[in-house]
Amino acid sequence: MHKDATTVEMNAQTKINRGKRGAMIILALAAIFIAAVSTPTKDHKKTFTVVIDPGHGGKDPGNIGTGRFKRTEKNISLDVSLQVGKYIQENYPEVEVIYTRTGDTYPELYQRCEIANKAKADLFISIHCNANDNRQAFGTETFVMGLHKSEESLKTAMRENASIYLEDNYEKNYGGFDPKNPDTYIAMSLRENIFLDQSLALAKNVQDEFRVKVGRKDRGVKQAGYYVIAFTNMPSILVELGFLTNETEEDFLHSDDGKTYMASAIYRAFKAYKEKTDLKTGKASNATATNIPEENKPEISAETTKPVTESTGITYNEVKSGIKFQVQILTSSKPLNKKSSEFKGLDKVDEYISGNVYKYMAGCTSSFQEAKTIQKKLREKGFNDAFIVAFENGQRIDLNEAIRKTTN
């Protein structure tokens, strides 16, 4: 605690003393940044592009963990990345998945950013494994771009960025960016970060999935100056799957099950993020769950709804056949008592089970417009994440398909 406060104080002092130098670094960084954004190339059939960046590779093994395994961070990050991409491709035909590498190669860090910026990607996900001198340290953390709030976060970012030193022309390619210079991180953090909210939303989804569904220790969403998330011009996160310096966690992350759990968690975080984005933009979302482990089985209504009039102002008109819209308000790994305070006094809540997850919905209508009113009211009631879902004859269907069918 004391150490962190001192670091922040020292950083503030350095900022004042090195203001001029900082300004020069900003200019240099801005030049690199502008150079990185050039002609876009995009598959027109795809409406959303995600770039997945498996950390390290080739000559850069990443961290080697306890040293008990031949495979290192670069192998685990690649395995998990490819699995995440596979799940997305299987379920979202309209999403283009671009990898910064698919084999044991080392794209330079600035090239990884270029790949994403040239593709005008909608999302950038970098996947890594953590290390610490303290072998007891374990758990997951997800980073978004920003000024580190602890010395530990700065150290993690410095270690990851040090890959640059393995590159041949790093002084030429990175201008004022010096992975081991604290000034670099302050200068970088002063850049405008217009994607912070979206990055934070995705990062939170990832950590929630790791904690709730995979039972990992949640070290939280953090900020730090990782090169790849600083110079990508879109919402960007960097996921640290866990500590390879911790024997138990290293065993887990080397196991097939471990990698599958972590990959499916990141996939579900992506799915939740995309559903929200689609709702805001009115874009089509065609997710059709297939081979996703755990709770990502097709969602089937487990209960038939009965007509009830809500006394809380939430419209509930039973729809006997065809398409109905409802608003999902909560999910839980255990069944919830509908009389509990979590439901804020709603007297008609439907439950359906998808895999091991219990999902709860309020309101019911055959009109999408009315569903939007219900959603608004539920958000005002404090269900901040309430979103609209659609069913056709008891089967969960794509929302946009439902809107299309009900408006035609």
Ligand SMILES: [Zn+2]
């Ligand atoms: Zn790494």
